[in-house]
Amino acid sequence: PDSLCYDISTTATFSGTVEVCFGYDEASLPGPEANVRLIHYDATAMPPAWVDITTSVDTDANRVCGETSTLSPFVIGIGSVTAVGPAPVPKSLALRQNVPNPFNPTTVIGYDVPVDRTPVTIRLYDVTGRLVKTLVDEPRPAGAHQVSWDGRNGRGEPVATGVYFYRMQAGTFVQTRKMVLLK
Template sequence: MKNFYKTNLLVLVASLIFATDQFEEVITEESDNISYQNNIDFDTRTIQLWHDGSWHNKWQWMKSYDENGYLTESEFYHFRDDDWSLRGNVTLTNNDIGSPISKIKQIYIQDSLYNRSLNEYVYNDSGDLTQNTQYKWYNNSWNNRSLVELQYEEGLFTNSTFSRWADSSWTNRYYKEISYNENSQRDVKVGYKWTDSGWTELHKTEYSFDDNGDLSQKVLSKWTDSGWAIKARITIDRDDYLNPVEILLERLDSANVWINVSLRENTFFDSGMIMESISSRWYDDEWHYKKRNEYSYVNGPGRSSLSTVSLESLPTQIKLNQNYPNPFNPITTISYDIPKGEFVEVKVFNLRGDKISTLVNEFQNPGIKSYQWNGTNDHGNSVAAGVYIYTIQAGDFQQSKKMILLK
């Protein structure tokens, strides 16, 4: 089984760098940052571009995982002259729960890999990312480049500060703060730029959720001399399984009319794993294909579903496995091994120790078991994004692990 190697916060950190005239980057980041199950734990992702009435290979990512399912390497290929050629490599070192503590990017030139950048990550006792330091390689050594520091309140990410290394010290550049609604769902995100007079507003994103508690819309505004001005919106349509099947980007023109810009259409396997994503652009009063992402999985879709084992291969000890995928949205699978018949309880708790859901409460025969959790409590209500604890009690044995729900 595989474990997604970086949290949603790492995506946010990577997209933090923007300036006053880079509102387009904010729109792109918010359009891409729509979480769905297994959009990031693939083995291979192939990007194709549309031209002359057909799809043509362009880029490809291939990932490698260790025996714990933690991502350790990612290779980047470019399609040229009817063949894939290596263009870059990312190598990761992980901690005991699969979060990266370092990431090295290298580029491939003339049959050799050359260092490009290094990221080092620091976490608090709850496993939350608190610091991301990036270094650039030059003069045969790693040199300070940027620093992101993150803060939390009651387990929720509330603000981050981005700094650049200049004149032998860290200099403030950008600041981001996030507020939450009564359901602990992200409500508003505001970005600021450091100026001589202090932090100045740049961009704002406002989030809306449907009756299931899933993200349904983002409204993006830009700070002007007269205050906030709405510029764009992103609308998410979901299927019966809550997968985001359509993501529509629109802009508000000078006449206050919403104009189509781009559309992303996703296709999913029955297990909720992404199969294909097609991006289109709107012009000449119709949609035109632009880009397609195709995803493949070595063990096939739904590989987290475990089959019944034979008597000869029954487990020899009780073991609680890491949930998969992790982080997840909207569904994850929790699996465990029991070598003999036991009364088993599997429960989900929040970080305050409150019980959220009971997944198993029965006597079970020996074997490898797996159950899915869809991010709801015992009353069927969706819970907020965040870190949760799942625990197994089988006889005198008890074990717990952490998992991360994204929204």
């Protein structure tokens, strides 16, 4: 193998950073253990990218650690980020928790599309169920995507502090998540 890949997700929400550590078998590495790196696919970056997040490598325990603020694919590899290759194609439709949450003034919503040209709609609603804004309404290519919301409605006006819901629909897939705007 060229690398060892882990795809981690959670239904819990967290803020700040977490340390992730992975064990590896030295025999499975595609190169010298001294060059082992923990590389993370950051779907919240603009544009999304592979990022070296290595903070420590314990070659005695065969363990590599890194610090991240999001969970998604991780690769244990050798050398530079450019050696990782293209981003992985998601296996299923998914709507991710916005980051940060609570937020002010802007937040990022991640979502996954496994098949090219999938029609995707992401809409924002207030607590009464009223449509606040449509963020996405178009066919999207396969991959991990993100969209930002700046706390403004469809007319460009700032919205009030409070709880909002965002809903993704793609074919029969429908998922809704909650976020909080604090001013």
